[in-house]
Amino acid sequence: MPGEAAKLLQPHQVMVSCSKGISLASLETVEELLEGLVPPQFRSRLAYLSGPSFAAEVAAGQPTAVTVAAKDDQLAARVQALLSNPRFRCYRSTDVVGVEIAGALKNVLAIACGISDGLGFGNNARAALITRGLYEITKLAVARGANPLTMSGLAGMGDLVLTCTGDLSRNRTVGLRLGRGERLTDIQASMGGAVAEGVPTAVAIRTLSRKLGVECPIMEGIHRVIHEGANAQKVVTEVMSRELKPEVAPDIIKGVIVNGSSTNLLEVLAAAGPPHTPAVAEAPPLPPPPPALEMVALKEAAATAVESTKSILVEGGSSGERAEGRERAEVAMRPATVAVMAAGAGAVLGAAVVLIVSRWRRV
Numbered sequence: 001m002p003g004e005a006a007k008l009l010q011p012h013q014v015m016v017s018c019s020k021g022i023s024l025a026s027l028e029t030v031e032e033l034l035e036g037l038v039p040p041q042f043r044s045r046l047a048y049l050s051g052p053s054f055a056a057e058v059a060a061g062q063p064t065a066v067t068v069a070a071k072d073d074q075l076a077a078r079v080q081a082l083l084s085n086p087r088f089r090c091y092r093s094t095d096v097v098g099v100e101i102a103g104a105l106k107n108v109l110a111i112a113c114g115i116s117d118g119l120g121f122g123n124n125a126r127a128a129l130i131t132r133g134l135y136e137i138t139k140l141a142v143a144r145g146a147n148p149l150t151m152s153g154l155a156g157m158g159d160l161v162l163t164c165t166g167d168l169s170r171n172r173t174v175g176l177r178l179g180r181g182e183r184l185t186d187i188q189a190s191m192g193g194a195v196a197e198g199v200p201t202a203v204a205i206r207t208l209s210r211k212l213g214v215e216c217p218i219m220e221g222i223h224r225v226i227h228e229g230a231n232a233q234k235v236v237t238e239v240m241s242r243e244l245k246p247e248v249a250p251d252i253i254k255g256v257i258v259n260g261s262s263t264n265l266l267e268v269l270a271a272a273g274p275p276h277t278p279a280v281a282e283a284p285p286l287p288p289p290p291p292a293l294e295m296v297a298l299k300e301a302a303a304t305a306v307e308s309t310k311s312i313l314v315e316g317g318s319s320g321e322r323a324e325g326r327e328r329a330e331v332a333m334r335p336a337t338v339a340v341m342a343a344g345a346g347a348v349l350g351a352a353v354v355l356i357v358s359r360w361r362r363v
């Protein structure tokens, strides 16, 4: 029964959702569903964990980085601190809707990449699907009020790369098998109850994108393949043959068109605050190059040394002449050796200054 677990909540507890998806019935994200299920006093205690994190790898202690989102930054920070360890690094965000939309929609693209690989398409096709798919996710997320920069983070690009390329993904596996010609019902029946959420999410996205008036040709194409039995090869040809257009539509810059009115991306970016500028230590200027005169002297010294060495090694001569030649070569090499050592010392000093400045700045 929906909401049954909510009755077990204790006043001191917070809830961290690890689920990714969109309700087919209501098009609500997990956040919106949970807010409707928990008692009002718990609504400010909800946090969401998302990002590239195959459970099997987390359980095996493989290094993993995720995003913890909560509307309240303090709550996000608390959960972040509670869950982080040297093998599981949590970043935090207050863009709950962005993290939620990204986590749900990547599942559909994971199926698409599986289909592409199953059909025998190459790396180019997969990279194009990931990139142009992320563009569609970004348009939809911005239309729902998300910060577009969230889409390039762990919950967006991170999870997309993981599930579109990693064979541990259930969604990608379903796609692979579809691409090789198996029927969806047979695939699902063989999964032992495990769910590939991209299957229902493909339906939800189509409804959502049409409702919001956001053009998503790749998502539409995937829906046709998964749910309408369309031939994937034909769908790919159709998607590739559409009207040619700029990579980033002017709409995205000026504003995503949502039901005739626009959401201004620049305003969304401005609301997200100034970009984070880490304190980077300025490198001290390089030691000046040796003056031209010294360079000429250096060249001359090197040339004399080469000549002397040649006369010893190639032209031969008596043992007395060879000893004299060696001495001449040593004398000739001396200025060059000193110059090289000076340059080396300068470089070491420079490096030491960089280290000290950067350490000092970090403190």
Ligand SMILES: NC(=O)C1=CN([C@@H]2O[C@H](COP(=O)(O)OP(=O)(O)OC[C@H]3O[C@@H](n4cnc5c(N)ncnc54)[C@H](O)[C@@H]3O)[C@@H](O)[C@H]2O)C=CC1
Residues within 6 Å of the ligand: 018, 019, 020, 021, 053, 054, 055, 056, 193, 194, 195, 197
């Ligand atoms: N397994 C993984 O590597 C990761 C999973 N997640 C997310 O965690 C969530 C759970 O995933 P898993 O535990 O791996 O899935 P799972 O497929 O192992 O288990 C899902 C459970 O939900 C139940 N279930 C399915 N539909 C239901 C419904 N309508 N009402 C009530 N119960 C239902 C199933 O019977 C099953 O016990 C998913 O949203 C998934 O995206 C996130 C990151 C990694």
Ligand SMILES: O=C(CO)COP(=O)(O)O
Residues within 6 Å of the ligand: 020, 051, 052, 053, 054, 055, 107, 110, 159, 162, 163, 168, 169, 170, 171, 172, 195, 196, 197
């Ligand atoms: O979301 C996941 C990893 O971050 C798991 O993906 P699948 O549901 O496709 O297995």
